[in-house]
Amino acid sequence: MIRKSELTKDLYKPKEVGAMLGREQRTISNMVRAGKLEAIRTDTNRILIPKDSVAELLDRCGLLLEDEDARRDAIYVRVSSHEQKNRGNLDRQVSDIMMACEKEGLDRPIIIRDTGSGLNAKRKGLLRLIEMAKNHEVKRIFITNKDRLTRFGYEYLDELFSMADVKLIALQEKEDKDLQEELVDDMMSLLASFSGKLYRIRGNQKKKMREIIDSMPDQEDE
Structure with missing residues (x-):
């Protein structure tokens, strides 16, 4: 996330914008060529992206944070x-x-x-x-x-x-009547949850014990 106040430069290179978005420089340059991102070109044909365009792009991507007073x-x-x-x-x-x-x-x-x-x-x-x-x-x-x-x-x-x-x-600081009612409901829910888990544990233990007993060989009377 980038705060709007952190955009202090008037113009940004594609590499810098790519770093903000977690994208490659080539991706940003392709966006400019496709007309998806406003930019200017210098006399040496370098691409520079105005601050407002960078902010708009960050906002579209959900990466722009407004300043503190927002x-x-x-x-x-x-x-x-x-x-x-x-x-x-x-x-x-x-x-x-x-x-x-x-x-x-x-x-x-x-x-x-x-x-x-x-x-x-x-x-x-x-x-x-x-x-x-x-x-x-x-x-x-x-x-x-x-x-x-x-x-x-x-x-x-x-x-x-x-x-x-x-x-x-x-x-x-003090609980009102509604919260006291809710506390009772929560405690009942906890008890029901723990009771259910306890029954399941006991049931599994009995099942395993039964399986062990059933798997034991029969002993003939001497």
């Missing part, structure tokens, strides 16, 4: 079930964050909603949030409570976002 705030909200979602809990979380930040203001907030257990590390909203942080699209992430982001491992996510220069802000 980053926005993000609001992340989550519920465990569609029942909670239908009760308006997601909208209530968004409203609580907006009201709490009314004085200091939010910078063009991106609202990300998730429905799923806090134990699920592959939630679409969470993965999108991480990807946006990696791409320097957000500068602050607001959540009502740490458990809304994840049930376990909050510190690791906090460190991950910090490495991307993203500030993670939890507005509340």
Whole structure:
């Protein structure tokens, strides 16, 4: 990824543009010849590509990062079930964050909603949030409570976002009733998961023991 502010030269050689894109110099030169990339030629017939053309090409390839002031705030909200979602809990979380930040203001907030257990590390909203942080699209992430982001491992996510220069802000320390309900559901899910694994392990052990017994030769009575 290339920041727009890093494009400090007015003109770039095909070799330099190729290095930014991870392509060969010849590929960039061919793009110029095919009219796919604007460029100028010097008196000695050398190809030079204007900064604006380089930025446009990087943007088309998804490799251009806007400058720091282009980053926005993000609001992340989550519920465990569609029942909670239908009760308006997601909208209530968004409203609580907006009201709490009314004085200091939010910078063009991106609202990300998730429905799923806090134990699920592959939630679409969470993965999108991480990807946006990696791409320097957000500068602050607001959540009502740490458990809304994840049930376990909050510190690791906090460190991950910090490495991307993203500030993670939890507005509340105490759990609300909805989170207490979700905790019970999560614990029940954990118990069910572990119980299922335990039964499978025991079942496999019994199956192996039976196979061993069946494979033993019959002993005749003396």
